[in-house]
Amino acid sequence: MAAPQFEVPKLTGNIEVPAVKEGAAAHIKSFPANAGIQEIIGFPGGSEPGELIDGWHDKAIAKMGDLLGRYRSLRVFMDACVHCGACTDKCHYFIGTGDPKNMPVARQELMRSVYRRHFTFAGKYFPSLVGAKDLTKELVEDWYKYYYQCSECRRCSVFCPYGIDTAEVTMAGREILDTIGYGQKYTNEIMGKLHKIGNNLGLPGPALQDTLEGLEEDILDATGVAVKLPLDVKGAEVLLITPSADFFAEPHVESLMGYGKVFHASGTSWTLSSKASEAGNFGMFIGSYENTRRAAMRIREAALELGVKRIVVGECGHAWRVAYSFWNTLIGVGAGGTDPFSIELQKQLDPRYPAPQHICEFTNDLIKQGKLKFDKSLNDHRVVTFHDSCNVARGSRMGDIPGGQFIIPREVIKAVVNNYYDMAEETIGESTFCCGGGGGILTDDLLEIRVKGALPRMEALNNVVQDHKVNFLALICAICKAQFNKVVPFYGFDMSMVGGVHQLVSTAILLEKEEE
Amino acid sequence: MSFLTVLYACVFYAATVIFVGGLVAKIRCYARTPAPLKIPTTPAPTTTGGVVLRMAREVALFESLFKSNKWIWLFGWLFHVSLLLVIVRHLRYFTEPVWFWVAMAQPFGTYAGFAMVAGLGGLWARRFLVDRVRYISTPSDHLILLLLIGIGTSGLGMRFVNHTDIVGVKNFFLGLMTFNLQPLPSDPALLVHLSLVALLMVIFPISKLLHAPGVFFSPTRNQTDDSRERRHLAPWAVKFDAASGSKSE
Ligand code: HEM
Ligand code: SF4
Ligand code: SF4
Numbered sequence: 001m002a003a004p005q006f007e008v009p010k011l012t013g014n015i016e017v018p019a020v021k022e023g024a025a026a027h028i029k030s031f032p033a034n035a036g037i038q039e040i041i042g043f044p045g046g047s048e049p050g051e052l053i054d055g056w057h058d059k060a061i062a063k064m065g066d067l068l069g070r071y072r073s074l075r076v077f078m079d080a081c082v083h084c085g086a087c088t089d090k091c092h093y094f095i096g097t098g099d100p101k102n103m104p105v106a107r108q109e110l111m112r113s114v115y116r117r118h119f120t121f122a123g124k125y126f127p128s129l130v131g132a133k134d135l136t137k138e139l140v141e142d143w144y145k146y147y148y149q150c151s152e153c154r155r156c157s158v159f160c161p162y163g164i165d166t167a168e169v170t171m172a173g174r175e176i177l178d179t180i181g182y183g184q185k186y187t188n189e190i191m192g193k194l195h196k197i198g199n200n201l202g203l204p205g206p207a208l209q210d211t212l213e214g215l216e217e218d219i220l221d222a223t224g225v226a227v228k229l230p231l232d233v234k235g236a237e238v239l240l241i242t243p244s245a246d247f248f249a250e251p252h253v254e255s256l257m258g259y260g261k262v263f264h265a266s267g268t269s270w271t272l273s274s275k276a277s278e279a280g281n282f283g284m285f286i287g288s289y290e291n292t293r294r295a296a297m298r299i300r301e302a303a304l305e306l307g308v309k310r311i312v313v314g315e316c317g318h319a320w321r322v323a324y325s326f327w328n329t330l331i332g333v334g335a336g337g338t339d340p341f342s343i344e345l346q347k348q349l350d351p352r353y354p355a356p357q358h359i360c361e362f363t364n365d366l367i368k369q370g371k372l373k374f375d376k377s378l379n380d381h382r383v384v385t386f387h388d389s390c391n392v393a394r395g396s397r398m399g400d401i402p403g404g405q406f407i408i409p410r411e412v413i414k415a416v417v418n419n420y421y422d423m424a425e426e427t428i429g430e431s432t433f434c435c436g437g438g439g440g441i442l443t444d445d446l447l448e449i450r451v452k453g454a455l456p457r458m459e460a461l462n463n464v465v466q467d468h469k470v471n472f473l474a475l476i477c478a479i480c481k482a483q484f485n486k487v488v489p490f491y492g493f494d495m496s497m498v499g500g501v502h503q504l505v506s507t508a509i510l511l512e513k514e515e516e
Numbered sequence: 517m518s519f520l521t522v523l524y525a526c527v528f529y530a531a532t533v534i535f536v537g538g539l540v541a542k543i544r545c546y547a548r549t550p551a552p553l554k555i556p557t558t559p560a561p562t563t564t565g566g567v568v569l570r571m572a573r574e575v576a577l578f579e580s581l582f583k584s585n586k587w588i589w590l591f592g593w594l595f596h597v598s599l600l601l602v603i604v605r606h607l608r609y610f611t612e613p614v615w616f617w618v619a620m621a622q623p624f625g626t627y628a629g630f631a632m633v634a635g636l637g638g639l640w641a642r643r644f645l646v647d648r649v650r651y652i653s654t655p656s657d658h659l660i661l662l663l664l665i666g667i668g669t670s671g672l673g674m675r676f677v678n679h680t681d682i683v684g685v686k687n688f689f690l691g692l693m694t695f696n697l698q699p700l701p702s703d704p705a706l707l708v709h710l711s712l713v714a715l716l717m718v719i720f721p722i723s724k725l726l727h728a729p730g731v732f733f734s735p736t737r738n739q740t741d742d743s744r745e746r747r748h749l750a751p752w753a754v755k756f757d758a759a760s761g762s763k764s765e
Contacts, residue, residue: 020647070752072551073735079542080730083657084592085642085649086584100651109652121722122656130723131654157557159584161574161592162727163736165557289552293756325554325743329753336746341757354744394557397741402559402566430559431583 006448008490009096013463015427015456017089018098025099025452029145030445033183040192041291046181052140056180060135061118063179064111064172068119073168078115080162081105087156087164092433093149096452101146104156104166110143111173140182147173148184149449152285152318152439153390158430167439171287174440178286186443191282194295198277199244205231205274211247212272219257225511227264229256233271234306238263240272241279241299241323241356242314243478251499252481255315258502261509262363266371270312276302279319280478284326285440292322293330300331300345309350312357315500317389317477318438323356324396360409360476361398363505367415374508379417382472384504385464386410386422387457387484388432389477403429409476409501416508421468427460437483450483451490458491465493474501521688521700524710528692531717538721539729546733552750560741567740574737588642595635595664601628602671609686610693629675633668636661656723663712663719670709680706 035045044053053059068075083105089095093102100106109131116123116132123132133139150170157165177183193202203211212229219227230236240263246256263270276298283292303311311333313323328334332342333355349355366372386409398404406429414420427433436453464470473488475481475498484498561567573579578596581589605625608614640661643653674680681701691698700706719725732738749757 017648020651069549070552070750072546072549072733073555075549076546076730076733076735079724079726080734082724082727083649083652083654084581084588084639085646085652086581086588088648088652090584100648103648103652105652122719128655129659130656154557157736159580161578161581161584162731163557163574163580163734165555165736168555289753290756328743328747329553329749332747332757334744334747338747339749339757342747356744395555397558397560400562402562402741405558430557 006451008451009455011459011462011491013459015095015459018095020100021098022100025093025097025102025149025449026145028149028446028449030148030441030443031185032144033185033188035181037185037188037192038178038181038183040195041178041183041188041288043178043183043188044181045183049185050144050182052137053181056140057135060140060176060180061114063176064115065119067172067175068115071168071172073165074172076162077108077164077169078112078119081108081112081164084161087160087166090156090159091150091166092153092155092436092453092456093151093449096436096455097449101142102149104160104164107146107150107166108164108169110139110146111169114139140177140180143173144177144182144184147177148440148446150439151390151434151436151441151453153434154394155390155431155434158394170439171284173287174285175287178288183286184440186445187282187285187440191286191291191295194278194280194282195291198275198298200278200280200282201244201248203244203247203277205277208247208272208274208277215253215257215260219260223511225264225513227257227260227511229260230271232274232306233269236269236271236306236308238268238270238310238312239276239303239306239308240270240312240314240359241276241319242272242359243280243316243319244278245478245482246314247277249478249482251485251503252315252478254503254506255500256502258500258504258506258509259314259359261506261511262359262366262372262502265373265509265511266366271306271308273299273302273306275305279313279316279323281319281322282440284318284322292326296322296327296331299327300333303333304345304348307348309348310353310357311349311355312359312362314359315476315478315502317391317479319478320358320476321391321395324358327356358398358408360412360501363502364399364408364412364415367412373510374416374505375510376416376418376508378508379504380419382417382504383419383421383468383470384413384417384472384474385420385461385470386413386428386474386501387435387480388428389475389480390432390434390438392476393430393432409474412501413474413504416504421464421470423460423464427456433457433460435477435480435483436487438477438479442479442483447486451487454483454487454491458488458493461493462491471497472504473498474504475499476501517697518699518702520702520707521697524688524700524707525692525697527711527714531714535717535720542721542726543729546729550750550752551735551739552753554739554741554743554748555735556739556741557736558741560739562741564740567738571732571738574731588639591635591638591642593635594631595639598628598632598635601625602632609682609689612686612690626675629668629672633665633672636665636668640665660719660723660725663716667709667712667716670705670712674703674705674709678703678705
């Protein structure tokens with residue numbers, strides 16, 4: 001780990017609300033996208049990265065008007081905030097930096113001030129009274145900086161008396177920025193790869209095939225059992241859609257091997273798809289309905305082509321939100337459709353199972369039915385805690401009852417490990433703190449905000465490390481895994497403590513050796 | 517008819533038109549704007565009945581605020597409940613005979629006036645004392661609190677310090693409602709009180725007071741969590757299904 005260019009917060013044992021320090025995060029800014037990147041995903045680009053296009057002001061206001069007419073969330077959230085301050089201490093980026101523009105209400109206010117100026121009576125005629133502002137170049141700069149210091153984690157929306165979700169405002173802000181040529185390199189470049197090649201890494205089909213074969217050999221060497229990781233198998237029962245990081249990144253691959261073993265042990269026929277080799281969907285991060293839909297369409301097409309009966313989603317937080325909450329809307333993966341578009345797919349899917357289904361739901365069902373055998377003691381070197389990923393916790397569900405997303409992953413973990421401890425109540429469940437790297441922030445040019453934003457989670461983790469000797473942070477999100485891998489060393493923890501829930505499953509599961 | 521009576525009659529007619537017209541326009545706008553995606557803040561109820569309960573808890577108890585910040589909750593809830601009681605109490609100036617439940621609420625209404633001002637005082641203090649809240653406060657945030665405190669104290673003044681001609685006031689308002697003007701008592705405290713109330717009505721549909729209708733339209737609170745069971749599609753998104761847009765490339 002290179003010496004950081006910034007001060008890493010000290011762990012104190014408590015999550016403390018910092019004093020307001022204006023401008024404390026004003027120097028943190030991610031690299032903007034160039035015109036080439038912008039165009040691939042349907043947005044204009046200026047002559048230089050970050051250069052605004054001609055007529056940007058009017059185009060930005062027109063886009064804001066368009067979004068206000070299309071999204072009730074934005075419309076209501078712009079009007080309803082009373083500046084009560086209840087959300088001000090809820091954002092991990094504020095807790096980590098003290099920069100007041102990272103308070104959720106202040107982040108919204110960057111847009112609300114312009115909304116007031118252009119779309120409300122009070123703001124048109126009495127701007128200074130209500131804090132209305134013209135959209136200047138400086139304000140656009142602030143939008144870019146602070147809308148890319150929000151991980152769209154929705155923690156603020158839990159605590160706002162009107163449920164105002166700053167993530168919705170951030171998404172709208174990013175979409176407006178994209179419309180005037182000011183996109184973010186990291187997110188938009190990945191979006192483009194997903195459109196062109198089918199996954200965020202730009203890993204083409206043959207390379208994927210090779211990787212999977214390599215992993216099959218690894219499993220065979222380690223277990224003596226020929227667990228398959230099938231690709232593009234027509235007529236398989238289950239299509240697994242998983243984040244592409246699962247194919248090669250550590251510790252992600254460990255979970256992929258875990259899924260493979262679960263499918264193997266339960267005798268489920270399954271397949272991956274080279275066309276839809278990505279669960280992640282950064283279209284949501286930039287608020288673009290069109291891009292989110294276009295990316296998700298690959299999954300619909302793969303499901304139709306392969307003729308699968310079920311669609312299961314691997315360990316990825318925002319992907320699960322898109323899958324659980326949006327797929328039925330966007331691409332008809334779900335039930336209850338009455339239109340030809342959705343019926344075409346839904347009549348093919350097996351109605352006995354929810355579509356889509358989370359891999360934890362899938363595994364937990366098998367555990368409940370007694371179809372999987374484990375030796376928990378194989379995980380005895382681990383003392384485990386579980387981090388609720390924000391998009392799973394506050395933007396989706398698992399199982400039949402509200403809050404199932406908190407219960408099911410823990411049930412899976414407890415079925416495969418003996419030593420489990422939760423972190424403090426106010427830092428998990430619906431109040432979970434983001435890893436600090438979600439929502440388009442997982443890039444090295446934002447390392448400082450990633451490290452600082454992880455502070456509340458690191459405090460909570462440190463407390464269970466001190467009290468219970470926890471040495472494994474179990475995750476169900478590809479971004480959480482990559483983020484913690486990078487960030488925990490800054491706080492003095494070992495990278496090896498970061499891993500997936502299905503990594504734990506993989507360790508403990510007992511596979512029957514085929515008789516020779 | 518005195519100039520004062522005519523002036524206040526005009527002011528209240530105008531204020532009522534702005535208040536009702538503005539609110540109706542806003543509510544129509546909220547209702548007509550589609551919510552294209554399912555975005556309830558989860559865990560969320562999976563049934564409509566559950567959503568009604570969730571909303572009822574938000575509106576009656578400020579459930580999320582309670583989770584969030586006990587001080588704001590205490591002052592805010594005190595203020596709103598008191599305001600509700602005060603409004604109920606005021607209904608007796610607009611009804612003849614007075615409805616029985618309005619009559620029943622009278623004793624509580626008296627003390628609610630003090631509680632309301634106390635709650636507002638607490639909320640206002642936060643705007644000076646807490647650095648985060650100070651940072652986000654705009655002049656209008658202060659002025660709205662000042663306006664409500666002004667309404668409260670001028671009202672309490674008439675009740676406990678310098679009584680006004682209540683029967684005359686009631687006749688004036690009953691007259692307004694039947695378009696049959698009656699003289700308005702010209703007591704300065706009353707005139708201040710009424711002016712401030714008219715001002716509150718006028719700013720209601722153009723200010724953050726829109727939180728009152730807004731909360732009912734907030735998609736994170738009013739949506740059911742049933743996205744896997746039901747397909748949810750905004751009118752503007754239907755075209756994607758039909759068009760060639762059904763291909764990813
Ligand atoms: C459906 C009805 C309403 C609900 C659910 C509601 C809810 C809330 C909540 C949760 C807050 C934040 C906490 C606080 O600061 O008190 C708030 C603030 C406020 N409400 Fe309401 N409210 C409603 C109606 C009204 C009405 C009719 C008025 C005034 C005439 C009003 C005036 C205010 C003011 C001025 C504030 C800001 C207080 C401050 O500056 O801190 N509310 N409301
Ligand atoms: S969505 Fe999360 S990151 Fe964004 S402002 Fe709210 S709490 Fe902060
Ligand atoms: S909690 Fe909600 S209403 Fe209060 S300041 Fe934050 S966004 Fe505004």
